[in-house]
Amino acid sequence: MRNRAAAEDGEQRYDVVVVGGGGAGLSGALALVRARRTVLVIDSGRPRNAPAGAVHAYLGREGTPPAELLAIGRDEVARYGGTFLNGSVAAVRRLGDQGFRVVLADKRAVRARRLLVATGLVDELPEVPGLAPRWGRDVLYCPYCHGWEVQDQPIGILSTDRRGVHQALLWRQWSRDITLFLHTGPEPTAEDYGKLAARGIAVVPGRVTALETAGGRLHAVRLHAVRPEAGNPVRCRVLVVAPRFAARADFLTSVGLKPAEHRVDGRLVGTYVASDGKGATAVPGVYAAGNVTNPNDQVMAAAVAGARAAAAVNTDLIDEETRRAVSADRDRVGAGRTPAPVAGKAAHGLRRPWWAAGGGPPVGTD
Ligand SMILES: Cc1cc2nc3c(=O)[nH]c(=O)nc-3n(C[C@H](O)[C@H](O)[C@H](O)COP(=O)(O)OP(=O)(O)OC[C@H]3O[C@@H](n4cnc5c(N)ncnc54)[C@H](O)[C@@H]3O)c2cc1C
Numbered sequence: 171m172r173n174r175a176a177a178e179d180g181e182q183r184y185d186v187v188v189v190g191g192g193g194a195g196l197s198g199a200l201a202l203v204r205a206r207r208t209v210l211v212i213d214s215g216r217p218r219n220a221p222a223g224a225v226h227a228y229l230g231r232e233g234t235p236p237a238e239l240l241a242i243g244r245d246e247v248a249r250y251g252g253t254f255l256n257g258s259v260a261a262v263r264r265l266g267d268q269g270f271r272v273v274l275a276d277k278r279a280v281r282a283r284r285l286l287v288a289t290g291l292v293d294e295l296p297e298v299p300g301l302a303p304r305w306g307r308d309v310l311y312c313p314y315c316h317g318w319e320v321q322d323q324p325i326g327i328l329s330t331d332r333r334g335v336h337q338a339l340l341w342r343q344w345s346r347d348i349t350l351f352l353h354t355g356p357e358p359t360a361e362d363y364g365k366l367a368a369r370g371i372a373v374v375p376g377r378v379t380a381l382e383t384a385g386g387r388l389h390a391v392r393l394h395a396v397r398p399e400a401g402n403p404v405r406c407r408v409l410v411v412a413p414r415f416a417a418r419a420d421f422l423t424s425v426g427l428k429p430a431e432h433r434v435d436g437r438l439v440g441t442y443v444a445s446d447g448k449g450a451t452a453v454p455g456v457y458a459a460g461n462v463t464n465p466n467d468q469v470m471a472a473a474v475a476g477a478r479a480a481a482a483v484n485t486d487l488i489d490e491e492t493r494r495a496v497s498a499d500r501d502r503v504g505a506g507r508t509p510a511p512v513a514g515k516a517a518h519g520l521r522r523p524w525w526a527a528g529g530g531p532p533v534g535t536d
Pocket of ligand 1: 192214
């Protein structure tokens with residue numbers, strides 16, 4: 171059903187409004203427009219990987235700049251009639267069984283029967299002077315995204331929670347020169363110290379107070395010296411951090427959807443919108459995909475999640491349309507019209523399928 175009408179008050183109405191036009195949102199939008207749904211993608215233009223020069227580990231488009239990959243995706247969605255609005259969704263209101271009113275920060279508003287939320291997350295970085303501007307360049311998180319490019323270089327791991335030891339052991343796959351800066355993270359256990367020593371990973375206590383650059387690149391980190399023998403500053407060309415992942419979902423509180431807390435050993439490391447395996451959230455009609463539900467999704471996984479959620483949205487709409495059709499049929503029967511019995515060769519004016527008619531495809535006309 172193509173359903174892009176203007177509501178009574180002039181607001182455009184869509185089958186689905188996709189909030190967020192990154193990998194998850196565009197992939198969901200593509201599946202939905204190809205399912206003949208009217209789709210609007212609202213996007214504020216701040217994908218998580220924007221600081222990176224290229225998207226890696228994306229089969230078929232390895233090494234493409236992030237903006238270029240999204241432009242290709244937009245073009246594909248537009249080719250099937252998908253539409254776009256540049257802007258930021260500020261609030262969503264439920265309209266009884268009519269779906270949702272989606273309000274942008276600039277007060278523009280549209281209506282949607284279903285919502286697909288693919289707004290991603292914000293990486294909240296540790297507060298160390300000089301760190302934030304280097305994010306995505308030589309301050310990194312994901313070795314599958316950047317490890318190849320920085321292999322064999324001196325890599326520092328800035329520990330802020332229990333993830334530090336795990337990250338040190340993980341990044342060791344890409345370089346033998348790994349230093350774990352304990353910074354504000356917990357003291358490793360005796361077992362952890364054993365693992366780190368066995369893998370040749372240096373452990374440096376003390377707080378990192380600054381990043382030093384040379385020639386536009388990270389050169390070393392400076393410590394609040396507790397043990398001068400550890401050296402200060404300590405040479406490193408890459409600093410790995412463990413951000414706090416904050417789901418971009420504040421606008422959903424108006425429909426009763428509050429992000430859940432993600433804790434590691436009791437410490438808050440992020441928030442996410444909880445959803446089932448197909449993207450359905452606790453609020454009927456609201457679906458979510460990509461980093462807003464799972465911070466570990468890389469671009470390809472986010473795109474898969476978007477496509478999967480799109481299928482669930484479409485099934486949900488089909489169920490609603492079928493319920494309405496059955497109800498309308500019953501109303502007609504109540505008004506005196508007798509529906510054709512499901513018998514003989516015809517039912518409701520439709521030819522019976524050959525498998526229900528005793529074998530062999532239908533031949534000729536009824
Ligand atoms: C520095 C860095 C480098 C990375 N490199 C790689 C890599 O090489 N390969 C890889 O596979 N992954 C990489 N990733 C991970 C990648 O960024 C994510 O997997 C991907 O962005 C998740 O896609 P998404 O669609 O869920 O979210 P996003 O890509 O973040 O897209 C969300 C979109 O929603 C929009 N939005 C947010 N809130 C609103 C709102 N209220 N209204 C309207 N729009 C809104 C945003 O502006 C954004 O455009 C990297 C991440 C970082 C931080």
